[in-house]
Amino acid sequence: MTDPSSRETADSDATDGEEDAIRTVTERIDHEETIDLLRELVRIRSPYFEEDAISEFVFDWLDARNLDPERHPVSEPALTGFEGNNVLARLDGSDPDAPTLLLNAHMDTVKIVEAWEEDPLSGRVEDGKLYGQGACDMKGGLAGIMTAFDALADADLAGSVIFTAVVDEEGPYGLGANQLLRDGITDECDAAVVTEPGPILAQEDIENPALLLGARGRFLYDISVAGKAAHGSQPDKGVNSVADAGRLAAAFEDLAVGSHEQLGDGSVCPLQIEGGGETLSVPEACRLLVDRHVVVGETEDVVRADAERLVEDLDLGSDVEIDFREAPAPDVRYGPYVTDPDEPLVGALTSGVEAVTGEEPAIGYFSSVGDFNYFGHRADLPTVIVGPDGENIHGAGEFVYTDEVVEVARIVAGGCVSLLG
């Protein structure tokens, strides 16, 4: 109930009017319904490349609420042979000149980890934590945008919302989000919100409520090292590719990487040396994989030149060819991005956070990569991550804090009202 005196104040002040509109929408988001939905999502097994069941569930859930969902086909014949469906839905605003906001979550999880000591898809709730593989990354955020989108359906917004639940974020190429770019969905949008788990994966030590305004990017070096085979008892007669790859891996660890005021430092991690293995031969050839997380300014050319310089300085006996992991297309890369805090989206989500929690959001930056890099870097949209936290992400015992799931749903709904109202 609104008391008449406060209503008078609200009418006399645009900001209070917005607060009322935010309150109306956020109050439609029910804690129990949101967590029941989350539990249902967690109970559907959906490792990447196996999203048919959850995709149909999300479609049916929206359809049952007359939200006109569509199946958006995703196809990648070249490398993975993957075929699947994103789920899209739209709320068209009344003003064609008002902005359009992309709401995004992924439906897939990592492969189910074997070390679970209970059913990894139980959705069990205890002490405000909901357990299950993918509960935090990111079925909590998915439930959040589903309930937020439903709550916004009756809000009569001037701007528009495009809901996107995508496949294959945890897989190698982010094929679902990539398809949104390929098919021009992101061209229709002015900004993007992704409800990935937040502070736990931030560069900084922060807590929710938080807005993450950028992310580092990533390259995966795929380096061929070609030596010369010889009898293993006479190593001097060969060129040992594995030993050279080891020297190069060690040199990568000492590489001076870029630094950025918001994104922090880049990082390098040698991941794998694969090759050799003959019983008694100097290994002729091997392959070295090195992860490189980058900040703004560390382009492909920079990253390639760094590796070439290391090779040159080491003066190895092997021939070394620097390349990057194969991708479905040259532009399918995770570039770094930073969203300007003065963007209207950041202000709108800040209003959402304040209305829902009474606090100012902490500001941070994501440490690794995800679909948000495609929106923030490739599509060049102001992109903000706001998501519920938990623990044991990608591991056994993964859980999400239920209160934060509901909070994020309300923050997103409130932010939409503020931005698009």
Ligand SMILES: [Zn+2]
């Ligand atoms: Zn995720």
